[in-house]
Amino acid sequence: MTTASLVFVVDDDPSVRSSLKFLLSTVGLQAEAFESADSFLCRKPADIPSCLVLDVRLPGLSGLDFQRELATRNVCIPIVFITGHGDIPTSVRAMKAGAVEFLTKPFRDQELLDAVRLALDRDRARRKHDKELADLRQRFDSLTAREQEVVTMVVAGMLNKQIAAELGTAESTVKVQRSRAMEKMQAASLAELIKMIEKVKPSSKAAS
Amino acid sequence: MERQINAAYRINCIAVSGQPQYGKKEPCYPKTNLDCGIRIPPNMRSTIGIPFREVKMSEPTTLQNDVSLKDSVPEGGASLESILCTEELLRRPSRPPDYEKENRALVRLVSALADSPSTIFHTLAETIEDITQCDSAGLSLLTRDGKTPHVDGQRFYWPAICGMWGPHVGGGTPRNFGPCGDVLDHNRTLLFTHFERRYPYLMPVSPAAEECLLVPFYVDGKAVGTIWGIMHSNRRKFDAEDDRVMASLGKFASSAYQAWMHIEELKIEVADREKAEAEVRQLASGLEARIRRLVEANVVGIVMWNLEGAITGANEAFLHMVQYDQDDIASGRVRWKDLTPAEWRNRDEQAIAEIKGSSIFRPFEKEYLRKDGTRVPVLLGGALFESGGNDGVAFVLDLTEQRRAQKDLQQAQQSLYTTQVELARVSRLTTMGELAASIAHEVNQPLTAVTNNASACLRLLTDRNLEPEVLRRALEEIVADGTRASAVIARIRRFIKKAPAETIELDVNEVIDSVLALAGHELHKNEVLVECQLAKTLPLVRADRIQLQQVLLNLVMNSIEAMTGATNQTRVLSVESRINESGDVLVEVRDSGTGLGSEADRLFTPFFTTKANGMGMGLPISRSLIESHGGRLWATTDLLHGAVFSFTLPAAGESPS
Numbered sequence: 001m002t003t004a005s006l007v008f009v010v011d012d013d014p015s016v017r018s019s020l021k022f023l024l025s026t027v028g029l030q031a032e033a034f035e036s037a038d039s040f041l042c043r044k045p046a047d048i049p050s051c052l053v054l055d056v057r058l059p060g061l062s063g064l065d066f067q068r069e070l071a072t073r074n075v076c077i078p079i080v081f082i083t084g085h086g087d088i089p090t091s092v093r094a095m096k097a098g099a100v101e102f103l104t105k106p107f108r109d110q111e112l113l114d115a116v117r118l119a120l121d122r123d124r125a126r127r128k129h130d131k132e133l134a135d136l137r138q139r140f141d142s143l144t145a146r147e148q149e150v151v152t153m154v155v156a157g158m159l160n161k162q163i164a165a166e167l168g169t170a171e172s173t174v175k176v177q178r179s180r181a182m183e184k185m186q187a188a189s190l191a192e193l194i195k196m197i198e199k200v201k202p203s204s205k206a207a208s
Numbered sequence: 209m210e211r212q213i214n215a216a217y218r219i220n221c222i223a224v225s226g227q228p229q230y231g232k233k234e235p236c237y238p239k240t241n242l243d244c245g246i247r248i249p250p251n252m253r254s255t256i257g258i259p260f261r262e263v264k265m266s267e268p269t270t271l272q273n274d275v276s277l278k279d280s281v282p283e284g285g286a287s288l289e290s291i292l293c294t295e296e297l298l299r300r301p302s303r304p305p306d307y308e309k310e311n312r313a314l315v316r317l318v319s320a321l322a323d324s325p326s327t328i329f330h331t332l333a334e335t336i337e338d339i340t341q342c343d344s345a346g347l348s349l350l351t352r353d354g355k356t357p358h359v360d361g362q363r364f365y366w367p368a369i370c371g372m373w374g375p376h377v378g379g380g381t382p383r384n385f386g387p388c389g390d391v392l393d394h395n396r397t398l399l400f401t402h403f404e405r406r407y408p409y410l411m412p413v414s415p416a417a418e419e420c421l422l423v424p425f426y427v428d429g430k431a432v433g434t435i436w437g438i439m440h441s442n443r444r445k446f447d448a449e450d451d452r453v454m455a456s457l458g459k460f461a462s463s464a465y466q467a468w469m470h471i472e473e474l475k476i477e478v479a480d481r482e483k484a485e486a487e488v489r490q491l492a493s494g495l496e497a498r499i500r501r502l503v504e505a506n507v508v509g510i511v512m513w514n515l516e517g518a519i520t521g522a523n524e525a526f527l528h529m530v531q532y533d534q535d536d537i538a539s540g541r542v543r544w545k546d547l548t549p550a551e552w553r554n555r556d557e558q559a560i561a562e563i564k565g566s567s568i569f570r571p572f573e574k575e576y577l578r579k580d581g582t583r584v585p586v587l588l589g590g591a592l593f594e595s596g597g598n599d600g601v602a603f604v605l606d607l608t609e610q611r612r613a614q615k616d617l618q619q620a621q622q623s624l625y626t627t628q629v630e631l632a633r634v635s636r637l638t639t640m641g642e643l644a645a646s647i648a649h650e651v652n653q654p655l656t657a658v659t660n661n662a663s664a665c666l667r668l669l670t671d672r673n674l675e676p677e678v679l680r681r682a683l684e685e686i687v688a689d690g691t692r693a694s695a696v697i698a699r700i701r702r703f704i705k706k707a708p709a710e711t712i713e714l715d716v717n718e719v720i721d722s723v724l725a726l727a728g729h730e731l732h733k734n735e736v737l738v739e740c741q742l743a744k745t746l747p748l749v750r751a752d753r754i755q756l757q758q759v760l761l762n763l764v765m766n767s768i769e770a771m772t773g774a775t776n777q778t779r780v781l782s783v784e785s786r787i788n789e790s791g792d793v794l795v796e797v798r799d800s801g802t803g804l805g806s807e808a809d810r811l812f813t814p815f816f817t818t819k820a821n822g823m824g825m826g827l828p829i830s831r832s833l834i835e836s837h838g839g840r841l842w843a844t845t846d847l848l849h850g851a852v853f854s855f856t857l858p859a860a861g862e863s864p865s
Contacts, residue, residue: 013653015689019660022682026667057649082656084649105656109663 004048005120009033010040010066011055011082016105020053020112027113029120037066045075049127051100051119053112056083056090064090067097076126078119082107133199139185140200147181150174154190155197286405288390293419294399302448306339310453313339317460325471328464329368332435336457337370340421340450342437344371347461348380348388349433357469359430364388372415372440385409391422392431397455398422399446415440421450423458427466435461509586509604515560517545520599529586529606531579547576549583559588567595573607585611622729650696654689661686711837713748713860716756716785716793723760724783730765731781734772739782746785747859749793751837756857759830759841763797763853766826770801770850792839792856801850804843811843830855 007029009020017033024031034040036059040052056063067079081094081102091102100122101115143151146167153163160178164171187193313335320331329347336345346369352358357365365380383389387403400420404411419439424431435458439445503510509526513519519542527533536542548556552574559569571589578584590602661682668674724731724738731738764781771779780800788794804811811827827843834841834855841855 013657015657015685015692016653016660019657019664019685019689023660023664023667026664026671084652084656105652106659107656109660109667 005029005124006046006048006050007031007053007116007120008040008046008050008077009053010035010037010058010063011053012036012057012059013055016055023109023112024116029116037061037063037069041069049120049124051078051080051116051123053080053082053116056081056094064094064097067094067099071097076123078122080112080115080119082112136185136196136200140197142184143181144177147177147184150177151181151185151193151197152201154178155194285408288406291400291403291406292398293401294397297399297446297448297451300445300447305449305452310339310456314456314460317464321464321467325464325467328468330370332457332461332464333368333370336435336437336454339453339457340437340446341444342371342421342446343415343440344369344373344417344438345436346370346373346377347433347435348386349465350383350392350431351380357432357465359427359432364433371438373413373438376413381407381409387420387422388434388436391424391434395424395431397424397451397458399451418442419446421446421454423454423461425458425461425465427462432465433461509606510601511544511604512599512601513544513590514599515564516598517543519544519547526604529578529584529604530576536579549575549577559590563590563592563600567592576604584608647696651693654693654696657689658686658693661689711750711752713750714753714756715746716749716795716857717742717746719753719756719760720783720785720795723757723764726757726761727764727768730768734768734779736768736771736779736781739780741782741784741786743786746787746793747791747861749837749857750860751857755833755837759833759855760795760797762826762830766853767797767799767801767851771799787859788856790856792858794854794856796852796854798846798852799850803845803850805845 007024009017009024009031011017011020011033012035014035017035021031021033032043034043038060054063054066058066061069063081063083070077070079078100079094079098080100081091082105083090083102084105094102100119101111103111103115140148149167150163153166158166160171160174164174167174182193185193185196187196317328317331317335321328324331333345333347336342346366348364348366349357350359350361351363351365352361353363362383363380364383364386366377369377381388386407386409387398387400391398398421400422401418402416403420404413404416410417417438418441420436421438422434422436424434426432435454437446437450437454502508503523506523506525506528509529510523511519511526512521518540519537522534522537527537530542530547532542545553545556555572555574559572562569568591569589571587573585573587575583575585585607587605587607588602590600592598592600665674665679665682668678720740720742724740730736764783767781771781777800782796782798784796784798786794812831827841831841834857837857839855839857841853844852844854846852
């Protein structure tokens, strides 16, 4: 596998845990195994792309309860469910709650590896998206209060003249502030700026 | 008995004290026997005994004191011999017998005895006076208390006197202070002359008796009184002919006495009966009112009927039940025989037979046809008004509500059965479902590990990257997990075998009955006919009742399901129990389905099923249960019928393998 990633395995059966780690290692995937949901929660979240291979039947918190628990904690980790005795209602619930895959033991090795790969890809994409958003927010935050005001009005479609009238300043002043903001936001065009501001302030349209 | 006698005395007392004076010319006594002595005006009563009271007043002894005197003759009394002249009767010249007159007198007496026995004593006295031509004639009767005749009485009472002593009627003397007592003591006819010389008691009685002829008379050989004639002057003397006639009249007196006594008893009886009748009438009028209340309250149907089938009367409650009205009853159109549906006629006949024997018929349930032809269930009980009579009365209770309640109850029970069967079914499935899930999980864990490890090795092998040490560790784990999986299977098998072991000795037929009852609703719902052929004498088996029930219920439910697949044939479930050639108890559950075909071999394979929602565990589990009891369970296809599931269980006492 290319970039660094981590697979978490939660299963109460030590044989299953170790065999899964062994299987994942054959395709270069690093895995960490836990015997219960609680022990996994004690570990600090990974900062590299990761996914969770989770047994439905667990001591203490069940797999489905654990999935719900993670959602309420805002932990966005893709989950691949594995179960010894799969039934349709359980799998439907799991998939509706965002699971990547629901596999019945014993599963074919390729099925699991494909599911894990898909889960890692999703996590990688989410992380990239999150990082871009964080960058944009950082740039937006570097604007002065007046620059943020001007940018918001520009995105809303107002002309420089209108903005100047609104703010009670000269049109030339607005022009200077606007070009400085474009520079700070690293936006090459007005269209790009609009996309950026929409990502940072999803409600900015409504404000206009 | 004693009480009745006392009552008789009491009544007699009234009767006698109320007797009027018998005067020769004044026969003012009542004509009818029964009236005599009961309705005597007070003024008449006051006249009775006045002459005698006069006697008392001039006498040193009184009636009240006579008890103290009865044992001794008063002083100054003459000897009996000195006042007797009985022997003279034979010596005196006797007049010739006047048979014609005598016959006439006797005929008169006999007819009087027949016509008016209550006055027979008076007639007798008249006859004596007439035949003997004496001056006074009468009777003296022994009484207990001065009034009531009694054989062992201590007073004489004069119920009738004719002639000159007529006014003395109703009086009397103590037993031992008059000529009568001496006559009874001598037990023969005696002729007295001036007996007042011996009996000062009679001295004031006027006119004095010159001669007195006294004749005792008897009842059942005991003297009960005398008849007598008195000459107050010497104008005529009694002779032998008088003796003969008086003897004859004495015999008649005996009859008259008995007749009179009989009449008195009858009077008492009649009085008693009248009283009883009055009481019955009073009671009846009270009862009638109560019965009418019962009839008119209409809390139950009341119907009056006769044996011919007619209804002679009915209350509104009954009419409401059968929807007829009083006009229908009055017209005679409504007959209970017609109200009875044909299939109940035999039961009616039974009731009629019963009522003819015992005047009542015990309540029974039947149906009546209403006017509109619908039926009403009733409870009916009744009685004849008179034993052997033709008319009777019956009560009728409407059972409609009760029947409805019964039906509701039955439905409730039915649905309870349904629920039970469903519950048994669901719990069977749930248990097996959970068991299957548990097995799957337990076995799948090591299986997953084996698969993962093996797959990983294959991958490394493909990449030519499999180091011997890695392979060895993987193989070790595979072996360990394989062993673990088989251990899980073994544990489950042990669990199934061990599970319940509450074996008792029980009757397989009884278990079959209970299972058929449990499946009753399913059988009924699916229109399955059940044929049972259970051996009457079956040895007990040692088994767990619940497990045996489960196996049987499973086989029965399988059969039902097998038969409901086929629609156009008669569904017959036959259950048979018997002893087989090995001495084991053999049970066969046979259905009329399509048989087993080629699937017979796989039936007992776990998870094999021919049903849409079957688990495929019923038969394997059943077989394992039977085998754990030392028996066998197998399936065959019958040529005529569908599938036959048979199992054996060793008879209790033999050691199960």
